[in-house]
Amino acid sequence: MFENNQNRTELSSLGEFGLIDHLSKAIELKNPESLKGIGDDAAVTDAGGKKLLVTTDMLVEGVHFDLMYHPLKHLGYKSIMVNLSDIYAMNAEPKQVVVAIALSNRFSLEAVEELYAGMLMACKQYHVDLVGGDTTSSNSGLIISITALGTAHADDIVYRNGAKENDLICVTGDLGAAYMGLQLLRREKQVFLENPSVQPEFEGNDYLLERQLKPEARKDMIELLKKNGVKPSAMIDISDGLASEIMHICKQSEKGCILYESKLPIDQKTFDLAREFHLDPTVCALNGGEDYELLFTISQSDYEKLRSEADISIIGHITAKEEGCYLLDKSDHKTALKAQGWDALKTF
Amino acid sequence: MFENNQNRTELSSLGEFGLIDHLSKAIELKNPESLKGIGDDAAVTDAGGKKLLVTTDMLVEGVHFDLMYHPLKHLGYKSIMVNLSDIYAMNAEPKQVVVAIALSNRFSLEAVEELYAGMLMACKQYHVDLVGGDTTSSNSGLIISITALGTAHADDIVYRNGAKENDLICVTGDLGAAYMGLQLLRREKQVFLENPSVQPEFEGNDYLLERQLKPEARKDMIELLKKNGVKPSAMIDISDGLASEIMHICKQSEKGCILYESKLPIDQKTFDLAREFHLDPTVCALNGGEDYELLFTISQSDYEKLRSEADISIIGHITAKEEGCYLLDKSDHKTALKAQGWDALKTF
Numbered sequence: 001m002f003e004n005n006q007n008r009t010e011l012s013s014l015g016e017f018g019l020i021d022h023l024s025k026a027i028e029l030k031n032p033e034s035l036k037g038i039g040d041d042a043a044v045t046d047a048g049g050k051k052l053l054v055t056t057d058m059l060v061e062g063v064h065f066d067l068m069y070h071p072l073k074h075l076g077y078k079s080i081m082v083n084l085s086d087i088y089a090m091n092a093e094p095k096q097v098v099v100a101i102a103l104s105n106r107f108s109l110e111a112v113e114e115l116y117a118g119m120l121m122a123c124k125q126y127h128v129d130l131v132g133g134d135t136t137s138s139n140s141g142l143i144i145s146i147t148a149l150g151t152a153h154a155d156d157i158v159y160r161n162g163a164k165e166n167d168l169i170c171v172t173g174d175l176g177a178a179y180m181g182l183q184l185l186r187r188e189k190q191v192f193l194e195n196p197s198v199q200p201e202f203e204g205n206d207y208l209l210e211r212q213l214k215p216e217a218r219k220d221m222i223e224l225l226k227k228n229g230v231k232p233s234a235m236i237d238i239s240d241g242l243a244s245e246i247m248h249i250c251k252q253s254e255k256g257c258i259l260y261e262s263k264l265p266i267d268q269k270t271f272d273l274a275r276e277f278h279l280d281p282t283v284c285a286l287n288g289g290e291d292y293e294l295l296f297t298i299s300q301s302d303y304e305k306l307r308s309e310a311d312i313s314i315i316g317h318i319t320a321k322e323e324g325c326y327l328l329d330k331s332d333h334k335t336a337l338k339a340q341g342w343d344a345l346k347t348f
Numbered sequence: 349m350f351e352n353n354q355n356r357t358e359l360s361s362l363g364e365f366g367l368i369d370h371l372s373k374a375i376e377l378k379n380p381e382s383l384k385g386i387g388d389d390a391a392v393t394d395a396g397g398k399k400l401l402v403t404t405d406m407l408v409e410g411v412h413f414d415l416m417y418h419p420l421k422h423l424g425y426k427s428i429m430v431n432l433s434d435i436y437a438m439n440a441e442p443k444q445v446v447v448a449i450a451l452s453n454r455f456s457l458e459a460v461e462e463l464y465a466g467m468l469m470a471c472k473q474y475h476v477d478l479v480g481g482d483t484t485s486s487n488s489g490l491i492i493s494i495t496a497l498g499t500a501h502a503d504d505i506v507y508r509n510g511a512k513e514n515d516l517i518c519v520t521g522d523l524g525a526a527y528m529g530l531q532l533l534r535r536e537k538q539v540f541l542e543n544p545s546v547q548p549e550f551e552g553n554d555y556l557l558e559r560q561l562k563p564e565a566r567k568d569m570i571e572l573l574k575k576n577g578v579k580p581s582a583m584i585d586i587s588d589g590l591a592s593e594i595m596h597i598c599k600q601s602e603k604g605c606i607l608y609e610s611k612l613p614i615d616q617k618t619f620d621l622a623r624e625f626h627l628d629p630t631v632c633a634l635n636g637g638e639d640y641e642l643l644f645t646i647s648q649s650d651y652e653k654l655r656s657e658a659d660i661s662i663i664g665h666i667t668a669k670e671e672g673c674y675l676l677d678k679s680d681h682k683t684a685l686k687a688q689g690w691d692a693l694k695t696f
Contacts, residue, residue: 145493
């Protein structure tokens, strides 16, 4: 695949997933311990007993966060959370993290302590150990790269590729709030830059800010599924937006889907603020991203086991591949889903 | 530890190891599976059968490499190698890597392919699987963060803290060559910047360039130790320089050491080029870094098993902690060792 390197293809023409797809083709797993490689929330390896899961996420200043409105302690917390969320999305239990950071001389020890305090708070809260890392310097911003390890019994692991026709599509919590929190922070930053004496106006929007700045991985939902005796047929966490994630499930399961606009769980605050910003709340829910909720599919026979759970919404069902991926809106129009969520490489 | 954050301590006043030491104090391992956390080449976790080892390293453009003289394919190869070297330094076998990279729009797909081609070549050569990763954008340079996983039987793992008094200090290969390779590349870059029509002069120095641009992790030495029935009492890989690394072993083992200048393995090319650059070859060997050789201690009773191995040099012995860490030079003068090796945070 790498033989003809005379051409120049802009990365922006592929996007992150295009690039990953492209690069993955050259990768072949050789070790019997490597059970699952690229293409899911976490890799799966075999170290003898339980299966071991590995996932990594990199957060780059100016791309993933803005220190003007991301307090370092929250950033540390969130950087752990996005990785744990990937382990939970495999129906596994996170156990360890290793943390690599690069920082410029803008950062004092106290700043790094704040960052780590947030990381350690997250680790404590989720019973995860920080077992190693690398600390180095950068010429410009802060870069945080975290790898999380988790374990699961082989039978418990839920991949993205197991969705069956007629399975119900479920999502935890509500969607679009983290995105609206970000819009709010950006607006207040703009106001501040124009007039530093104006105090930011966040009143009444704590929920949206918290969803953006201090998300929680849905460990509780994994426990709830277990308690209710439900093993999803496919699962993924929502980091890039619902539309993008359901399409990952459909692509890997070789299926289609129908989502019902009327069923999308959107908090009233998200709805109101989206309107205030002249945004369509449904688009925010579909493409906002950073929700860190779990999106999963279950067999219809499991419906009764989850129907009364307040924090789980059934938002659609899986169809045949040929039927494609659609949203049925409130006026019964079908629109093809597009993954317009967060794509770091498209923002070039 | 994080309560009083009103002060500002410059990170440069701590350096990387100071920072790690400082931050580590706040970290407590809770999971029974987390056998070894921060403070060695890799963490050790228990996933049921064999022990699992994890290590992570971040390479930042402009800090760890210069794309003017680091071809991307070599850089990919080296970025894997520095991680595998950490796993071998635990006397373990690397099995998987996960790769997170951030890149700016300077990079084309072809450039990324070159980088991955190098990584995959390294993986193939060392029978390691690339099982996952994260690809994102950066505002400026290229950042590569790799985590390697390996396995070992609990009894085989060699930590840094096991050196005993009178143990012999051994090192594989030769030292200082990667550092001289870097000096050469820097000189030719300078010449090129001043006059782009001048061809670089690398003749006869292939060995030094290769040591800098395409280092190899010493898998062969781990195999040789096993074959000869030797389990080191302590081991570390040399990334930051011999002096820095032996002091890590001594600190963690609560011992002192004597190194003999006359025993340091220095290749003739390294020696000659150091002289040409008006550098002391011994200082290059002690503090150059990036050798990715293995430094280990063995019981005197194992001496016979290794004495005829051409690629292993016995360069000193372990003493009592009170005796400190010294180099005995060729005129029998003792000089206290100082870790003047590579420290990313000191270069601020």
